[in-house]
Structures are given as C-alpha cells and as structure tokens.
Amino acid sequence: MSNIAKAFENKKAFIPFITCGDPDLDTTKKIIIELEKNGADLIELGIPFSDPTAEGPVIQGANIRALANGITTDDVFAMVKEVKPQVNIPLVFMTYANVVFSYGMDRFFENCKESGIDGIILPDVPYEEKAEFEGAARDFDIDFISMIAPTSADRIDMISKSAKGFIYVVSSLGVTGTRSKLNGNIKDLVDRVRKNTDVPCAVGFGISTPEQAAEMANISDGAIVGSAIVRVVEKYGVEAPKHVGELVKSMKEAYYVS
Amino acid sequence: MTNIKLCGLTREEDIKKANELKPEYVGFVFYDKSHRNLTKAQAKKLKSILNPEIKAVGVFVDAPTSEVEDLFQDNIIDVAQLHGNEDEDYIKELMDNNIPVIKTFKANSPEELIKAEKSSADMIMFDAGCGEGNLINDLQILTYIDRPFILAGGLNQENVAAAIEKVKPFGVDVSTGIETDKLKDSNKMKKFVEAVREESDMAESKGRFGVHGGQYIPETLMNAVIELEEAYNHYKNDPEFNKELTDLLNDYAGRPSLLYYAKKMTEDLGGAKIYLKREDLNHTGSHKINNVLGQALLAKKMGKTRLIAETGAGQHGVATATAAALLGMECVVFMGKEDTERQALNVYRMRLLGAEVVPVTSGTATLKDAVSEAMREWTTRIDDTHYCLGSVMGPHPFPTIVRDFQAVISRESRAQILEAEGKLPDAVIACVGGGSNAIGSFYHYINDESVQLIGCEAAGRGIDTFETAATVNTGKIGIFHGMKSYFCQDEYGQIAPVYSISAGLDYPGVGPEHAHLHDIGRAKYVPVTDDEAVEAFEYIAKTEGIIAAIESSHAIAYAKKLAPTMSKDQVIIVTVSGRGDKDCAAIARYRGEDIHE
Numbered sequence: 001m002s003n004i005a006k007a008f009e010n011k012k013a014f015i016p017f018i019t020c021g022d023p024d025l026d027t028t029k030k031i032i033i034e035l036e037k038n039g040a041d042l043i044e045l046g047i048p049f050s051d052p053t054a055e056g057p058v059i060q061g062a063n064i065r066a067l068a069n070g071i072t073t074d075d076v077f078a079m080v081k082e083v084k085p086q087v088n089i090p091l092v093f094m095t096y097a098n099v100v101f102s103y104g105m106d107r108f109f110e111n112c113k114e115s116g117i118d119g120i121i122l123p124d125v126p127y128e129e130k131a132e133f134e135g136a137a138r139d140f141d142i143d144f145i146s147m148i149a150p151t152s153a154d155r156i157d158m159i160s161k162s163a164k165g166f167i168y169v170v171s172s173l174g175v176t177g178t179r180s181k182l183n184g185n186i187k188d189l190v191d192r193v194r195k196n197t198d199v200p201c202a203v204g205f206g207i208s209t210p211e212q213a214a215e216m217a218n219i220s221d222g223a224i225v226g227s228a229i230v231r232v233v234e235k236y237g238v239e240a241p242k243h244v245g246e247l248v249k250s251m252k253e254a255y256y257v258s
Numbered sequence: 259m260t261n262i263k264l265c266g267l268t269r270e271e272d273i274k275k276a277n278e279l280k281p282e283y284v285g286f287v288f289y290d291k292s293h294r295n296l297t298k299a300q301a302k303k304l305k306s307i308l309n310p311e312i313k314a315v316g317v318f319v320d321a322p323t324s325e326v327e328d329l330f331q332d333n334i335i336d337v338a339q340l341h342g343n344e345d346e347d348y349i350k351e352l353m354d355n356n357i358p359v360i361k362t363f364k365a366n367s368p369e370e371l372i373k374a375e376k377s378s379a380d381m382i383m384f385d386a387g388c389g390e391g392n393l394i395n396d397l398q399i400l401t402y403i404d405r406p407f408i409l410a411g412g413l414n415q416e417n418v419a420a421a422i423e424k425v426k427p428f429g430v431d432v433s434t435g436i437e438t439d440k441l442k443d444s445n446k447m448k449k450f451v452e453a454v455r456e457e458s459d460m461a462e463s464k465g466r467f468g469v470h471g472g473q474y475i476p477e478t479l480m481n482a483v484i485e486l487e488e489a490y491n492h493y494k495n496d497p498e499f500n501k502e503l504t505d506l507l508n509d510y511a512g513r514p515s516l517l518y519y520a521k522k523m524t525e526d527l528g529g530a531k532i533y534l535k536r537e538d539l540n541h542t543g544s545h546k547i548n549n550v551l552g553q554a555l556l557a558k559k560m561g562k563t564r565l566i567a568e569t570g571a572g573q574h575g576v577a578t579a580t581a582a583a584l585l586g587m588e589c590v591v592f593m594g595k596e597d598t599e600r601q602a603l604n605v606y607r608m609r610l611l612g613a614e615v616v617p618v619t620s621g622t623a624t625l626k627d628a629v630s631e632a633m634r635e636w637t638t639r640i641d642d643t644h645y646c647l648g649s650v651m652g653p654h655p656f657p658t659i660v661r662d663f664q665a666v667i668s669r670e671s672r673a674q675i676l677e678a679e680g681k682l683p684d685a686v687i688a689c690v691g692g693g694s695n696a697i698g699s700f701y702h703y704i705n706d707e708s709v710q711l712i713g714c715e716a717a718g719r720g721i722d723t724f725e726t727a728a729t730v731n732t733g734k735i736g737i738f739h740g741m742k743s744y745f746c747q748d749e750y751g752q753i754a755p756v757y758s759i760s761a762g763l764d765y766p767g768v769g770p771e772h773a774h775l776h777d778i779g780r781a782k783y784v785p786v787t788d789d790e791a792v793e794a795f796e797y798i799a800k801t802e803g804i805i806a807a808i809e810s811s812h813a814i815a816y817a818k819k820l821a822p823t824m825s826k827d828q829v830i831i832v833t834v835s836g837r838g839d840k841d842c843a844a845i846a847r848y849r850g851e852d853i854h855e
Contacts, residue, residue, distance in 0.1 A: 097737040102751025149478035174638035
C-alpha cells in the first residue's frame, strides 16, 4: 500500500495546504509539525510560482510573499528533506507545470523521492497533458494526483480509471478561496468516481469552516483546506504554527462530531 | 485510434463474436500447413455472415496470385496479406488488380526493416515469426519505422496496451493470443479488443506545433475548450457562418485592407520595394478586429452571451468591446492596472462601448496578469461566457482559431502583391508580442520557401538587459498560460517581468506556432529596441504620413534596416498592425515632452 493510501486507511483524511516559504521556511517546518500533531493525515506543500493561475487572492498572496523572500525550488527540497524525519504522514507537492518542467522532470521527481515526497498535484496539467509528467513521476514512485471538477462530466470515468494516490475533487467553479456555500453536486462527482476506482477522493476548494470540512469528508474520503489556513499564516506570520494548529484541531474534531 | 485485426477465424461463432466486437479486420488463413486453414467454401460462408463494415483479410504464404485474385473477385476477401517470400513483382501484380496488399516482414534485422520501409505494399506488418505467437524481441527498433505499420506476433490482452504505447502502430494483429486449445476464445477476443480500445481512448495532447502548444489548463476548463474546438470545427466549414463573418469584415471592419506601396520610404531607403499592409485602417484601428469578429460570432453561435478578454495596450479590449456592442453581448475586459493608467483613453473607449473594465492588480499588473485574471474569471463562469483571447496563444484551440481568423491578412496580401508585382514578396515583416498579426501576415506564405518571414520582437532597452520582452531571443522553453512555448523566465521557471515601451508587445511568452517556426528555421525573430521603434514611429509619420502603432513601428524599424541591403527588384511587405494615435502621449513623454491627452 502506498503512503498516500495509508493516509485514508480506515479514516476520513484531513488535508491541509500551505505555501512553502510563507513567511519563511523555518516557520513552514514548524507548521508542518503542528499540522501533523493536530490531526492532519496528509499535507499539501505548495512550491511558490510567480503566476498561480488556479489560485484566488489569498494563496496568490502567499506565493508572492514566498518568492519575495527569495525562496527557490531547491530551498523547498532542502526544507522537506530536513523536516521529513520528524513527520510520519505523507507529503505531496502542489505547484505549477513550469516549476517542474523548468527544473527538469527527472531531476525534479528524483529530488522528490530523495526528500520524502509521495505525490504531486499540478492544477495546470489536465489528463491530456499528464503523460509527460506522470511517466517521470512513476519512475521515482511519486503519485501524480488527478483532479476532477464540477464541469468534468463524462471525463470523470477516463480520469478516475487511471488515477493514482488520491483524486482531488474540485468542489466548485473558479479558483481557490473560501466560499460561504459549497456546490451541491459534489456527492454525484464522488459517486461517479467510485464507479471507476477505489482510489480515495478528497474534496478541496472553498472549504473554510470545521462544519464544511466535516460535511465534505463525510461525502468523500477527506477534505482539503488551503486558503483558510494560509490566511492564518498571513495574519500571524512567524507566530502562525500555534494558530494553524488550533484551526486544524477544530476542523479535525468536527470530523468526529458529524 | 489503433486498428485491430483478429486473425485466423475459422468458425461461425468466431465471426458472430467479431461482429459484436467490431474489429476493423478479421483474417482468413489460406495456407494448408496451418491448423486455421480454410477452404474457399468455408471462407465464403464465414464472409457471408461477417458484418460488412469489417474487412476480411486473406492470409497467404507464397500462394499463386491467381488464388488470391479469385478470392478477391468473389468478394470473399477484401485485402490480401502476404506472409511468405512474395517479391515486389508479386505485390505489384495484386495491386494492379486493385487488391489492397499487406506485406509481412520479420522485425529481426536492419535489412528486413529497410526492405519493409521500401515495400510498395499498401500496408506493412511486422511479425516475430510466422504465426508462432512469439513477441518481437526488441520493440524499440520499430519506433524508427517511418511509415504506418501493423504490429503482430505474440500480442495478447496483457501486453497489447504497452506495445501500442511503445511503438504506436497503425494496427495490431492477434491470433494465438485470443485462442485456447487452438480455437478462438470469445472471452479472450473480447478482452483483447477492450484492451486496445481503452489504450486508444487515452486522450492525446492536442494542438501541437512541433513540441509547442498543448492544453495546460485546469480540469475545470477542459470541457469548455473541447466544446469550443468542436464548435469551431463545425462552423469553420459552415458557408452561412463564413458569409456572416465575411460580411462583417467587409461591411463593418472595412476589409480588405490596403496593400500600400510606400514609394517615398522605398526611395529614401534605396533598396527593396516596400509595401505596407494597412491593418491600421481597419475599424477600431488594428488587426485585432479580425479575430474578435470571428470569435464573437462563434461565441454567439455557441449560445454564449458574455465575452471576457484581456488587453495590454487596449486595442484588443476595444475591439472586443466593439464586437460585443455590435452583437449585443455583455463584455468584461481585464487590463493590468498599470496599463489602465498608461492607456486611459482606451479605458474610456471600452466603457463608452458598454464594456466593464477590470483593473488587474495581481502580479506585475500588466498584460500577463490580465491574461491570468481572465483565465481565473473563465473558470468561475463558463456557462454563458466565452473567453475571447486576443492572440495566438493560450491553450488549444486558441492558437489555431486566432491564427485562422488573422490569416485573412496574408490571404489578401498574397493576392494583392501578385496583382501589383506579379510575384511573391521576398520578405514579410511583422511585429510579434503573442504573435497574432505576425502569424496572420505569415500564414499564406509558410509553404513558399522563397518568402522570408521575419518577426520583430520588443527588445525594450536591449536583449542584453533585463528590461526586454524579446521572448524568442532571450526566453527558454516552458509551460505557461495553457501552452508550451518560449517564455522569459528565471532558472526555476518563475515567469520574468518583461519590459517594452509598447504595452501590446509587453508579454513574457510567444504563440506556440511562432516557437515552432523558429525551431524549424522557417521564420526568424529579430529584436528591435525601444529607441529603434520610436525612431521608426517618427520616421514613417514624416515620410509616409502614417502614424503607426508603436508595436507596428518595431516592424517598420527592421524594414528600415533590411530594405537597403536588398536590391531594387526585391519586395518587402510590412504589416502595419495598428494606428498610433493611442501612442502619441507616451512617445511625447519618451522624448521628454508632456502633453495632455
């Protein structure tokens, strides 16, 4: 069983997202440790990109802050390598095609493996373009995570049949960011995925409250929370680890209430 | 899609199963040493119940040609497959009788591969042995074959998908792999066909120009671009759509645009004759209207009621707002905040035309961020909204659609120059940002090798400085804004801030077709600095009485350099992509003069 699969084993996974290097890499390390301590089952680590076209203003801001700090892809690899021995849950990268492509596919995924990364999420690489990335990722045992959107319709069968790791179900149209109300048809998306594969589904985009997280985890295999956490990091800066930990704890607790 | 041939069928039940599975071919073996051998009568019976959409292939090993011809004439076989030592004369004789021929070769030596490549047979097949069910040892060798072929030998439901992925054959042939105890196994037949079809269903990357192009966009947008591609493929051949578009271009936008002989400029430079393709005379003052009218009409046919667009200098935004007003559609234009300040007049124009202008503050607050923001907006609202992309960039099908709509420039100029000069031009010059006026100017000359195609990039303060937007000259290959192409970026793939005096060329990427034309050496891309462009802006105003856009002035600047190096019987066409009224205040500022717009 892959490390990612273990994160979903016999439980609903809670998956927080943070942007590496926001506000700095030391704080990122501390946040990672706090996240695990407070119940995260898998962590999505964003490698900053200059033009994150799938992100709303909150995560765009985190990317800009990290890049303004001079954070590079190599710095992120080094940070992960350092923190990984203290972390028992799987870590996956979330970034953009050009970050991986410009680094060199093989070199990128080899470094992923060496530093202890288990998967990669590239929101600007749809099914049709994944072969060139997935081939290299597979050579180093990195799962290429597929995304499904409310507009995917008939594409769901094709995407889920070849999915690895987990499937990232995009809850609603648009970019990342908090929404007061989530899309109503998420369960239909998850059900359609289920007809094709046993690979777990986690729902993301727009989940900001413990209630929403619990609700989404309830109809799928897990919830992904990004902007709500990044906003706390933005607010508290180097003091963020404690506050992020509290937020995650409240979200994970809501899982057991519902 | 990979074709399937199920070979060596011998029983009626095999045919019934094939009818259900619908392979492209089934094979009947006429070789008495094979346990699958059929008599003519048996084959005739099987053919009579075979679905006529499935072709029957007769498999022969050094049989007399008369036997093959006889079976073909009696419609028992549709294709002959030759498995023995049949030579070229043998193949030709069958082909002379209109019998389609597949010749089988063993993929075991380079000599055999060369023979196969040169074979005059309609189709070639590679096999490990002769029906012994062995897999070809080294599939890699087949990736070098330069013609379509059928892969045979040792295939089965387990290995066929990997083999297809590796050698990408025209078709696959199976016999032993779908048998149990020397008889066809209906379950294995089904599994095999499913395995091939599933592999073929793997959607492939589309819209490639060499290695460039593709569709690097969020899953949320995939069905929208697929829908757009389907609609475009439908309407581009629809006479009614084309008539409507032509009417709009002619009666509303003022096409065809003039091809003007710049006599004074020619005489002054003393070299090649210079013609100007006057896209600046189009309604709204630039080539942008060509594409916008096409896309807006297409969007309307698709049932969209709202257009969104990005704009740099404001030309594309104004054109989109114009088309939206004309066709009764809602319009929202995304424009970098910095550009809204530099081009305040165009912002006013767009608002006057009924569009909403959204100043974009993210990133560098210029054109690239306007594109990003328009893409974000599109993922939020797809149902009623068409993203009217302004250049030959972004995900497939945009580079193709925009190219096709802009190709009107070279379609006209080609006819116009043949009329004026009785020959094709020696060079065509256009400025390149994303590259839409350039690709439109080049397109109908791409196959005319004698015509030099030259794209002029904005070098800003020079390609040896960081203040440049010369993507082909200074960028490297990357993936951004939906496409693989050349981009200005740092070593970690972070998109670089770019600079040019021209807001319309101030973009860190270039259309994928240009990247490809550069790779294959068909077009060349030259850098032109701010200084050179401003000087050309002033030159053409004084020499020809034409105030050309600062973007177009980059092309004029290079023509000024090139023309004197050419002889007087040579001809250059320069595209004046837009008018320069919008630039007057900025150029005045550049020269240290502050004027109120």
